[in-house]
Amino acid sequence: xxxxxxxxxxxxxxxxxxxxxxxxxxxxxxxxxxxxxxxxxxxxxxxxxxxxxxxxxxxxxxxxxxxxxxxxxxxxxxxxxxxxxxxxxxxxxxxxxxxxxxxxxxxxxxxxxxxxxxxxxxxxxxxxxxxxxxxxxxxxxxxxxxxxxxxxxxxxxxxxxxxxxxxxxxxxxxxxxxxxxxxxxxxxxxxxxxxxxxxxxxxxxxxxxxxxxxxxxxxxxxxxxxxxxxxxxxxxxxxxxxxxxxxxxxxxxxxxxxxxxxxxxxxxxxxxxxxxxxxxxxxxxxxxxxxxxxxxxxxxxxxxxxxxxxxxxxxxxxxxxxxxxxxxxxxxxxxxxxxxxxxxxxxxxxxxxxxxxxxxxxxxxxxxxxxxxxxxxxxxxxxxxxxxxxxxxxxxxxxxxxxxxxxxxxxxxxxxxxxxxxxxxxxxxxxxxxxxxxxxxxxxxxxxxxxxxxxxxxxxxxxxxxxxxxxxxxxxxxxxxxxxxxxxxxxxxxxxxxxxxxxxxxxxxxxxxxxxxxxxxxxxxxxxxxxxxxxxxxxxxxxxxxxxx
Amino acid sequence: xxxxxxxxxxxxxxxxxxxxxxxxxxxxxxxxxxxxxxxxxxxxxxxxxxxxxxxxxxxxxxxxxxxxxxxxxxxxxxxxxxxxxxxxxxxxxxxxxxxxxxxxxxxxxxxxxxxxxxxxxxxxxxxxxxxxxxxxxxxxxxxxxxxxxxxxxxxxxxxxxxxxxxxxxxxxxxxxxxxxxxxxxxxxxxxxxxxxxxxxxxx
Numbered sequence: 001x002x003x004x005x006x007x008x009x010x011x012x013x014x015x016x017x018x019x020x021x022x023x024x025x026x027x028x029x030x031x032x033x034x035x036x037x038x039x040x041x042x043x044x045x046x047x048x049x050x051x052x053x054x055x056x057x058x059x060x061x062x063x064x065x066x067x068x069x070x071x072x073x074x075x076x077x078x079x080x081x082x083x084x085x086x087x088x089x090x091x092x093x094x095x096x097x098x099x100x101x102x103x104x105x106x107x108x109x110x111x112x113x114x115x116x117x118x119x120x121x122x123x124x125x126x127x128x129x130x131x132x133x134x135x136x137x138x139x140x141x142x143x144x145x146x147x148x149x150x151x152x153x154x155x156x157x158x159x160x161x162x163x164x165x166x167x168x169x170x171x172x173x174x175x176x177x178x179x180x181x182x183x184x185x186x187x188x189x190x191x192x193x194x195x196x197x198x199x200x201x202x203x204x205x206x207x208x209x210x211x212x213x214x215x216x217x218x219x220x221x222x223x224x225x226x227x228x229x230x231x232x233x234x235x236x237x238x239x240x241x242x243x244x245x246x247x248x249x250x251x252x253x254x255x256x257x258x259x260x261x262x263x264x265x266x267x268x269x270x271x272x273x274x275x276x277x278x279x280x281x282x283x284x285x286x287x288x289x290x291x292x293x294x295x296x297x298x299x300x301x302x303x304x305x306x307x308x309x310x311x312x313x314x315x316x317x318x319x320x321x322x323x324x325x326x327x328x329x330x331x332x333x334x335x336x337x338x339x340x341x342x343x344x345x346x347x348x349x350x351x352x353x354x355x356x357x358x359x360x361x362x363x364x365x366x367x368x369x370x371x372x373x374x375x376x377x378x379x380x381x382x383x384x385x386x387x388x389x390x391x392x393x394x395x396x397x398x399x400x401x402x403x404x405x406x407x408x409x410x411x412x413x414x415x416x417x418x419x420x421x422x423x424x425x426x427x428x429x430x431x432x433x434x435x436x437x438x439x440x441x442x443x444x445x446x447x448x449x450x451x452x453x454x455x456x457x458x459x460x461x462x463x464x465x466x467x468x469x470x471x472x473x474x475x476x477x478x479x480x481x482x483x484x485x486x487x488x489x490x491x492x493x494x495x496x497x498x499x500x501x502x503x504x505x506x507x508x509x510x511x512x513x514x515x516x517x518x519x520x521x522x523x524x525x526x527x528x529x530x531x532x533x534x535x536x537x538x539x540x541x542x543x544x545x546x547x548x549x
Numbered sequence: 550x551x552x553x554x555x556x557x558x559x560x561x562x563x564x565x566x567x568x569x570x571x572x573x574x575x576x577x578x579x580x581x582x583x584x585x586x587x588x589x590x591x592x593x594x595x596x597x598x599x600x601x602x603x604x605x606x607x608x609x610x611x612x613x614x615x616x617x618x619x620x621x622x623x624x625x626x627x628x629x630x631x632x633x634x635x636x637x638x639x640x641x642x643x644x645x646x647x648x649x650x651x652x653x654x655x656x657x658x659x660x661x662x663x664x665x666x667x668x669x670x671x672x673x674x675x676x677x678x679x680x681x682x683x684x685x686x687x688x689x690x691x692x693x694x695x696x697x698x699x700x701x702x703x704x705x706x707x708x709x710x711x712x713x714x715x716x717x718x719x720x721x722x723x724x725x726x727x728x729x730x731x732x733x734x735x736x737x738x739x740x741x742x743x744x745x746x747x748x749x750x751x752x
Contacts, residue, residue: 083570084719087577087706095629097637109629189728225724235567235721343743345733349716350725383716387701394677396697397670398605404705405553407714408740442633472746 005219008164012058015219017248024078024237026248034254038289042066044541045278045291047263047306050119051527052514052534053297054242054250055162059538061255068256069297070280070289073116075259076243082233086384089232091115092123098301099430102444106332106480113301113483117259118243120299121527125354126230126239127377128168128212128528130159132176132362135522142364142371144450145421146329146519149491149500150536152177158532158539163210166240167218168528170209175359183215189226189351191378194342194411196356198469204461206358206376212240212527213352228349228380239352242531258282264436265310266294266319268507273314275510281436293541295502297514297534300330300483304427304516305441307487307497320487320497320506327427329488331521332445334417334455335481337379337389338462339410340471346411348380355380361461362523370453372418375523376462379414383407392477411466415458416481416523419451427486484526487516502537513537553745554715557738559708566719574719578708580613585623587639588646593619594662595646602669603700612710617703628698632691642699645692648685649676715740 009016018026036042044060046053049071057069073094074081083089094113100106114120133152138145156177169183185208188196192208199206213224224238237244247257263280267288275294280287296303304327308318318326357377364371381389383404389412390403425446429439455478463474490496493505498517504510513534515526560578563571588596597615601607604614627638635641646661649672653661657668664672676696679689704710711718717737727734 080569083573084567084721085570085573085706087702088570088573090626093629095627097627098630099633100630101633105632107628107630109627113629187728189725190730190732193730225720225722226728227720227724229720236724341746342730343746344731345740345743346730347715347728347733347737350732351728383705383711383714384702387705388698391697391701396603396605396673396677400603400701401605401713404710405714406746407716409743409746 008167009219011062012165012246012249013252014245014248015221017252018220018237018244020220024235029248029251030075033251034256036066036068036256038287040290042068042289042291044293044295045070045289046295046297047278048119048297048299048302048514049117049242049247049257050114050297050299050514051121051242051530053119053295054246055531055534056295056297056513056538057255057257058246058250058253059535060542061250061253063542068258068289070258070261070263070278071117072262073259075117075257076122076233078233078235078237082235084227084229084232084235086232086382089123092233096434097432097440099432099440099442100445101442102425103446106443106445108301108443111480112332113299117247117257118241121241122233122243123231124525124527125379126211126213126352127354127357127525128163128166129210129357129359129375129524130176130179131522131524131529134363135520138372138520144371146488146490146495148519149489155532155536158535159528162528162531162535166212166245167214168210168212169215170211171207173207173210174205175362181210185209186211186213186215186224186352186355188355189348190346191348191380191411192351192355194340194346194469195378195413195465198465198467199358201468202464204358204465205360206356208356211352211354213238224352226351228351228353228382230352230354262436263306264438266296266306266510268310268312268314268319270312270314273507275507293509293511295511295513297512299514300486300516301427301441301443303512303514304486305429308429309438315506320504320510322506323494325488325493325495325497327486328423329421329519330425330427330443330445330486331419331421331484332480333482333521333523334419334451334458335414335479336417336455336459336462336476337412337414337479338459338466338474338476339389339412340466340469341406341473342409342411342471345408347408348410348412349382351380353378353380359523361458368453368457370450370457372420372454373523374415374417374454374458376413376415376458376465379412381412389475389477393475411469411471413462413465414481415455415462416525417451417454417458418521418523419454420448421485421520422448482521482526484515484518484521487512488519489517490519501540502533511537553713553740553742554738555741557712557715559712559718562717562736565723567721570719570721574708577706580616580620585620587619587623588643591650591660592643592646595650595660596642598662598669599646599649599673599696600700602673603696604704612704612707614700614703617706618699621699632688634688635691635695638695641695645687645695
């Protein structure tokens, strides 16, 4: 068994650096962490320690760079900071003020916005599918969205590397670029059973996975205990997040993680036009970290906001925004959630919410009358999120209580519909200020006809699957899932903010390495792709091909 | 309604929970009234009546939904966003409680809290049914979203609410051993009447 992991352990030892005495945090590693001074010029300072920032940090620490990641939130200790409870996990989400607008406003917070070291992967479900090759060329294939300046085949080795590091469990994957996974699929709970049963009856192919929870012990990470609280932060250290998959190895190789440090602006020298470091607030004090290069990895809302808040005489409309591209093409997936009622007890809260998926409807189907497609996955809402689903049917008071008392009989599926990237769906600055006196983000979002057609088709498929499995009633709530885009990569500065290596067009030593650079989103959960893109950018930087600033 | 899971005891399993979670849930169950004031006396009376109506509780509510909501508002613990056409959550609560009282005065000649149950329900229903329209200058569906989000989050954080739906609550470090359709842990209790389907009944 040990030799099986020799290769991955040699390049990322995170899972073996965690304690194996029942505690979940390597306190000694954090105490002994290297700490840089503000006036110590780093090779690279990273803003945000989530999926993108952590991978970049770990890769460049391994390459010998003097590198630190500043995160606005805490350096989590799963033992002390996380609970096995929905309401008590409120602090895992980014809950600083934000304004949502447009004809179809997108709720943020618990839905899609993480806080602290590990980022949104602390509270993501754990699904880690790859994008399909078609996602990288939707303009060419379907006349919608955009073509990436990077191809699937260029990203594939990074997908494989990250899948081994998380690691991912699942059946052989027949869709997109067919591939296997390093770990065998997990056993499924009631919700997964229902999905597989309904799909089988309809002749729809459904597969178990892909989930970033090792099936078995991995390093010092224990086996999953199937307690169903994946979205509340994994107290077991079973579900992968950068807090346990990349940060420990980064620290062991001389990187610093500086938590509770809110970056307020990126500094740029007015004469050279180069970034010189970042202004940040820590313990109520304004500070400045010097660096030779800066990478922003604050995700799709905070990254554009930081760039816009970093306006200067040289960049009066915001950093990297000469062509009005910052904040635009922000995408969310349409995520209608359909539940079915069974006389049997499904008890969907038992077992991880991510269990089974189908990508059979992922690609454009001319019969649907819409471009692109959707995937369907198990989701298993706990009581508070289930109440949202039930109250969306219009129930309140005694009727709500009665419907809710029926919880154990329901099975719940969620779709991820590829809503298209549109220029007017964007982040701008609101009038309102946060506690640091900085304008907060205003996110405006409106759907197009193609989006609505996909959501309707996805709902129909989920209703069919649940009825085929024996449901006597189905109820649906319209939701959104995930965020990507807002500072997308493109072939040139008129169409995006960064180039194929995540280097900004405007400032040669400024990088963006998070979900905001994705030009399309497919119908896949974005975490794996965000990590793979960051790993590729890190390779380019480490090999010097992009570090000539 | 309490009879669906006879003998099911959520808090009886607390010794199996990790200490951090256990401390949190036990503190939640002990929530003391007005520990953290946010509302004025008038607002509080209105909020108590509204939240109890929304969560199907009578006046001596077993789940202290008002206290839980008020503590959240006092701490500024929002969901991390607000609609552009709504004030920030605390102000939105104060404003909408005022409008509800004004509606009650107009139609019943009393405050909302003092109105008869039937009248209160009609006033609340009216806001819900205005879905696509404004209510006192605010989009009614965003007001409804604010009220129900806070109410449901508080109610379904409470072990009493879990007990009536058969949900055992925290599950660390024990986890589950018997997953799958119709598979129960020894401490879970089977639904006494699985054919009670409120959806079917509601049609």
